[in-house]
Amino acid sequence: MSGATEQLPRLLSLVPYLLTRPGAKLSDVAKTFGVSEEQLSRDLELIYMCGLPGYFPGDLIEVDITASGRITVSNADTIARPLRLSRDEALPLIVGLRMLADLPGLQEREAVDSALAKLEDAAEEAAVASSAVAVEVDPPNRSPDTLAAVDRALRERRRLHLTYYVPARDEATERDVDPMRVSVVAGRSYLEGWCRSAEAVRLFRLDRITAVEVLDVPADVPPEAQPRDLDAGLFQPGPDDLAVVLEVGPAGRWVPEYYPCESVEELPGGGALIRLRTPDTRWVRRLALRLGSAGRVVSPPDLLDAVSADAAAALAAYEQLGLLTR
Amino acid sequence: MSARKTERLLNLVICLLATRRYLSAEQIRRMVAGYEDLGDDAFKRKFERDKEDLRDLGIPLETGSDSSFDDEPGYRIRRDDYSLPDVTFEPAELAVLGVAARTWQHASLGGAASEALLKLRAAGVDIDDAVPVAIETRVATSEPAFDALRQAATDRRAVNFDYRTPGATRHVEPWGLVSWHGRWYLVGHDLDRGETRVFRVSRVVGQVEAVGRRGSVQVPEGVDVRKIVLQMVEDPVRISAKVLVREGSAYGMRRRASSITPHGDGWDLLELPIAHAERLADEAIGFGPDVVIVEPAEARAAVVARLRALAGAPAEAAAGGGT
Numbered sequence: 001m002s003g004a005t006e007q008l009p010r011l012l013s014l015v016p017y018l019l020t021r022p023g024a025k026l027s028d029v030a031k032t033f034g035v036s037e038e039q040l041s042r043d044l045e046l047i048y049m050c051g052l053p054g055y056f057p058g059d060l061i062e063v064d065i066t067a068s069g070r071i072t073v074s075n076a077d078t079i080a081r082p083l084r085l086s087r088d089e090a091l092p093l094i095v096g097l098r099m100l101a102d103l104p105g106l107q108e109r110e111a112v113d114s115a116l117a118k119l120e121d122a123a124e125e126a127a128v129a130s131s132a133v134a135v136e137v138d139p140p141n142r143s144p145d146t147l148a149a150v151d152r153a154l155r156e157r158r159r160l161h162l163t164y165y166v167p168a169r170d171e172a173t174e175r176d177v178d179p180m181r182v183s184v185v186a187g188r189s190y191l192e193g194w195c196r197s198a199e200a201v202r203l204f205r206l207d208r209i210t211a212v213e214v215l216d217v218p219a220d221v222p223p224e225a226q227p228r229d230l231d232a233g234l235f236q237p238g239p240d241d242l243a244v245v246l247e248v249g250p251a252g253r254w255v256p257e258y259y260p261c262e263s264v265e266e267l268p269g270g271g272a273l274i275r276l277r278t279p280d281t282r283w284v285r286r287l288a289l290r291l292g293s294a295g296r297v298v299s300p301p302d303l304l305d306a307v308s309a310d311a312a313a314a315l316a317a318y319e320q321l322g323l324l325t326r
Numbered sequence: 327m328s329a330r331k332t333e334r335l336l337n338l339v340i341c342l343l344a345t346r347r348y349l350s351a352e353q354i355r356r357m358v359a360g361y362e363d364l365g366d367d368a369f370k371r372k373f374e375r376d377k378e379d380l381r382d383l384g385i386p387l388e389t390g391s392d393s394s395f396d397d398e399p400g401y402r403i404r405r406d407d408y409s410l411p412d413v414t415f416e417p418a419e420l421a422v423l424g425v426a427a428r429t430w431q432h433a434s435l436g437g438a439a440s441e442a443l444l445k446l447r448a449a450g451v452d453i454d455d456a457v458p459v460a461i462e463t464r465v466a467t468s469e470p471a472f473d474a475l476r477q478a479a480t481d482r483r484a485v486n487f488d489y490r491t492p493g494a495t496r497h498v499e500p501w502g503l504v505s506w507h508g509r510w511y512l513v514g515h516d517l518d519r520g521e522t523r524v525f526r527v528s529r530v531v532g533q534v535e536a537v538g539r540r541g542s543v544q545v546p547e548g549v550d551v552r553k554i555v556l557q558m559v560e561d562p563v564r565i566s567a568k569v570l571v572r573e574g575s576a577y578g579m580r581r582r583a584s585s586i587t588p589h590g591d592g593w594d595l596l597e598l599p600i601a602h603a604e605r606l607a608d609e610a611i612g613f614g615p616d617v618v619i620v621e622p623a624e625a626r627a628a629v630v631a632r633l634r635a636l637a638g639a640p641a642e643a644a645a646g647g648g649t
Contacts, residue, residue, distance in 0.1 A: 007332045009383055009441065012339070017448040033444065046329055050336045052344055053357035078343040081409035082448040086384035087480060089442035092435040096426025099463060108422050108459055115419035115426075122413040129480040132502040134552050135465050154460045165577050170613065172577050184463040186508025210581065230464045231432045257509070257528065286612035292632030311636035313615035318630060321570060321593075321618055 009083070010035070011043055015061070016082045018073040026069035044071065052078070090126035091133060093119055099135045103182075103189065105148030107155055138188050138207060149212045150191050153179045157219045160193070163211035164204055168283040172210060177202070178219035180227055192228065194221045201225050241277040244284050244303065248272055248295035255295065259287065273298070285310055334360030335376060339385060343408060347392050348400025377401070415451050421459045433467040469510050469527040474534035476503055481536065482543040484517070488531040496525070499543040502551035503527070506559055513551040524558045561601035568620040569596045569606075575616040579609070595620075604628065 010033060017032075018024055030040040044063050051060035061076040085093075097116040100106065120127040153160045160177045177193040180201070184190070188205055195202040248255050250270035255261075265273040278284060281303055288297050288307040297304040318324045337359050342349065355361045355369055364372060380387050386407040389399050415423065423446070427439040467473070471487065478485045479500040489496045497517040504511050510527035570593045571579060580586060583596040600606045603625040610617045611629045619626040 005379055005383060007328070008335050008339075008379075010444075011332065011336055013441075013444045013448040016450075017444075020448075020450040032447065034440070042329070046333055046336070049333055050340060050359075053337075053341050053359075055359055078340045078405075081405075082445040083383075083385065083408060084410045085442050085445060086438070088435065088438040089445070091476075091480070092430045092433075092439035093423060093426045093442050096429040096439070096463065096465075097422065099429070099465075100422060100425065100461070103461075106461070108418065108461065111416070111418035112422045115415060115422050118413055118415060118419070119423070122411045124411075132479040132500075132551075133476060133504075134502065135505040136507075136552060136556065138507060165581070167578055170575055170577060170616070179460075181460040181462060184461070186464075186466065187506055188508075210577075227462075230462055285614070289611045289614060289632070289636065290608050292611070293635045308637055310614035311633045314611070314618075315630070315633045315637055317615045317618050318626075318633075323618060323620060323626060324630060 007043065007046075011047060012079060012083050014043060015047060015073060015076050015079050018071055019076060019080055022072045023070045026065065026071055029071065041065075047073070047076075051075070085123045085126055087126040087129045090119070090123035091130045094123065094127055094130040095133050095135060098130075099137060099184070102137055103147060103184070104144035105151055106182075107151050136187055137184055146206050146209050146212050147182070147189065149214055150179060150182060150206070153214045153219065154181070156214070159196075159215040159217040159219050160191075161213040161215055162191075162204060162209050165208045165210055167208070168280050168286075173197075176215070177204065178221045180221055180225065182206075183228070183230060185230055194219075194225045201227065203228065241279050242281060242300065244276050244278060244281065244300070245298040246274040246276070246284075246288070246295055247298050248274060248291065249293075252291045252294035255287070255291070281306075289314075330360065334358070335379060338376060339380065339403065342387070342401060342403040343405055345402050348388075348390050348402050350398045350400050352398075354401065410445055410449055413446070413449060413451070415446070417457050420451065421457045425459055425461060425463060429463045429465050430467075431464070433465055434473050435467065465505060466508060467510065469530070471527050471530035471534050472503070472510055474536070475500060475512055475527060475530070478534065478536040479503055479512075479514075482541045482545075483536045484538045484543055485514075486535040486537060487533070489525060490529050490531065492531050498523070498525070501543075501545045501549055504552050504555040506555055511555045511558075513554045522554065524555055561605075563599040563601055565600055565603070565622060567598045567600045567603075567606050567622060567625065569598050569610060570594070570618040570620060571596055571613070572616045576613050579613075579617065593618075607632075 014029075014033065018029070026037055026040060030037045033040065035043070044065065047061050048063040049060070053059070058075075062074045064072045094116065097112055097119065100108070100112045101116060106112070150160065160179055162175055162177055164173050164175060165171070166173055176196040177191065178196065179191055179193040181192050182189060183192050183203065188207070190203040190205050191209070192201065192203050194200075246255065247267070248271055253270065253272060256264045256272065256274055260276065262275045262277055267273055284297070284303065285307055288295065289310055297307055315324070338354070341354065341358050349357070351370075351373055354373070361369055361372065377387060386403060388402050388404060388407070391398070391400050423443065427443045430436045430439045475485065479502055484497065484499045486495055486497050488494055498512070499515040499517060500512055501514045504513060512525040512527055514523065514525070515521070516523040566584070569579065570589060573592050573594055579596060579598060583598050585597040587595050589595040598606070603622045606619065606622075607625040607628040610619050610625070611632055619629055
C-alpha cells in the first residue's frame with residue numbers, strides 16, 4: 001500500500017521526464033529521482049506493462065533501454081504532462097520564495113519575483129493556501145544597506161571591512177572578511193565568509209554589523225574554506241568547549257527555548273536542569289545575572305563565583321552612583 | 327503485490343485520462359487490467375480503495391454522468407485538471423527555486439518540496455542549468471504539532487489542542503502559522519475566549535485534533551497573520567528610560583539610544599526608548615557593573631533585588647525560589 005502510493009507519483013513524473021529527454025542515461029535519471037538503478041529498472045518494467053485499455057501492443061507504453069543504459073519512452077500521450085502540484089508541494093516552494101522576496105537589496109530579487117509569479121500561476125488554488133504559512137526574516141527593513149553592500153561584494157567578489165558587534169563580549173570589533181554567501185537560518189540573516197583576523201570561516205549576523213565597507217581589494221577565499229553545514233545547526237560545540245550546568249525554576253523555564261542547549265532534564269516542580277557547552281562563558285554569566293533567583297549555575301563552581309562577583313560589582317556601582325534604594 | 331497495485335492504479339489513471347465520457351464502475355471493471363477475477367464485493371472494496379488512493383495523491387478524480395438517465399455515477403479525470411500547466415523557468419529562476427526547495431531540506435516539508443521540483447523538472451525544466459546563487463536559507467519545523475496545525479490551517483478547519491499543560495484544551499480556528507526568529511507561532515481565533523490569539527507551537531502538548539469540514543474556517547477580511555505576530559513579539563516603545571553606561575561598553579544599548587551624553591567619572595548617560603520596565607531590567611542586568619538604571623525606578627528596583635540575591639548568598643539563591 002505505502003509502496004504503491006510512493007511509486008505511483010514517481011512513475012507519473014518519470015514518464016513525462018523521459019518523454020522530454022529521449023536517450024536519458026539510466027544512472028542520471030536514478031540520481032535525479034533519488035532511487036537506485038535497480039529500482040528505476042523495476043519502475044520501467046512496470047511502465048512497460050501499462051497503457052490504454054485493450055492492452056494490445058499499440059496501446060502499451062513503449063520503453064526502450066539500450067545496452068549502454070539509455071532510456072527512451074514513447075506512446076504515453078495520456079500521461080505526457082506531470083501531475084499538477086499538490087498543495088503540500090507548492091507550499092514549501094512558494095513560502096521559500098516569498099521569504100527570499102522579503103530580503104531587501106538581494107541581487108536575485110527579479111528572478112525571485114518572476115519565479116514566484118510563474119509558480120503561483122502554475123499552482124493555482126495551492127498557491128492561495130500557501131498564504132497561511134509565512135516566515136519572517138530579521139532584519140526585514142532594519143539593515144537593507146548592510147545586505148545590499150554584502151550582496152555587492154559577493155557579486156563583485158570583493159573584500160569587506162566590517163565593524164561587528166559581539167554581544168557575548170560586549171565589544172565592537174573591526175575585521176576584514178572575504179564574503180562566501182548569505183545564510184538565512186532560524187529567521188536571521190548572516191554573512192558567511194572567510195574572516196582574515198580569525199583565519200577561519202565565520203558567520204556574522206547582519207543586524208550586528210554596525211558598519212560595512214566594500215573594499216577595493218578582490219576577495220580571496222582560500223580553497224580549504226568550507227561553508228557551514230546549515231543542517232547541523234549554527235552552533236556546533238567545539239572539543240575545547242566548557243561544559244556548563246544550569247538549574248532553572250519555572251520562571252526560568254524559557255531558557256532552553258532561546259539558547260542552544262545540549263540536554264534539558266525536567267525537575268519536579270516545573271524547573272529544569274540544563275546542560276550546555278560553550279567556548280565563551282561570558283554570555284552564561286549575563287544569562288545567570290538576568291535569571292536572578294529564577295536560576296543558578298550548578299557547575300563549574302568558578303563560574304558561579306564569577307556571577308556572584310559580577311553581581312557584587314554591579315551593586316557597588318549602584319551604591320557609588322547613589323542609586324541604591326534602601 | 328505492491329507492484330501489481332501500482333500497475334493497476336497506473337492503468338486506471340491512464341484509462342480515466344483517455345476517456346471523455348464518464349465510465350461507470352462496471353465499465354472500469356471490464357476495461358482496466360487488474361480487476362478481472364474478482365467477485366462483486368471484492369471488486370467494490372478494491373475499487374473504493376483505489377479511488378481513495380488516487381484522491382490522496384492529488385489526482386482529480388471527477389464523478390458525474392453524461393446523461394440524466396444514468397443513475398449510476400461515472401468517473402473520469404479531466405486532463406486540464408490533472409496536468410501541470412505549461413510553465414518554463416529561466417536559469418536564474420531555477421536557481422532561486424532550488425534555494426526555496428532546499429530551505430525545507432530537513433524540515434517536514436522537505437520531501438514535498440523535492441517532489442515539487444521533480445514535477446517541474448518532469449515538465450522539461452532542467453535545474454542543472456541553474457546559475458549559482460550565493461544565498462542559502464533554512465527553516466526548521468521541529469515542533470511536533472507543526473504539521474497537524476499547518477494541515478488544519480491550509481484546510482481551513484478548526485483545531486482542538488492542549489496548550490502548555492495536558493488537559494488545558496484550547497479550541498481555535500487557525501488563520502495561519504508564522505515563523506519568527508526560528509520559532510513557529512499559530513495565529514487564530516480562540517473560540518473559548520472569543521478573541522484573536524497567538525500560540526507558540528512548541529507549547530502545544532500532545533495531539534492536535536482537526537474538527538469540522540474543510541473550508542469551514544473563514545479568515546476575516548483584512549487579517550494579516552504576520553502583522554499580528556510581529557505586534558505580539560515586538561512591543562511598541564512606550565517609555566523613555568535613563569541609563570548610565572561605562573565608557574566603551576554596552577554597544578548594544580548605545581546603538582538604540584536616542585541620546586548619549588557624557589556624565590563624568592567614566593560614565594555616559596543614555597536616553598533609551600523601551601517597551602517595558604521588566605525587559606529593560608533583564609537586558610541591563612546582563613551587563614553587570616557596566617550598566618546602571620537611573621529610571622524607571624521599578625526597573626532599577628528589580629535589578630537591585632536580583633543582584634542582592636545573587637551577590638549575597640550564591641549557594642542559597644536557589645532555583646525556583648521565585649522571589
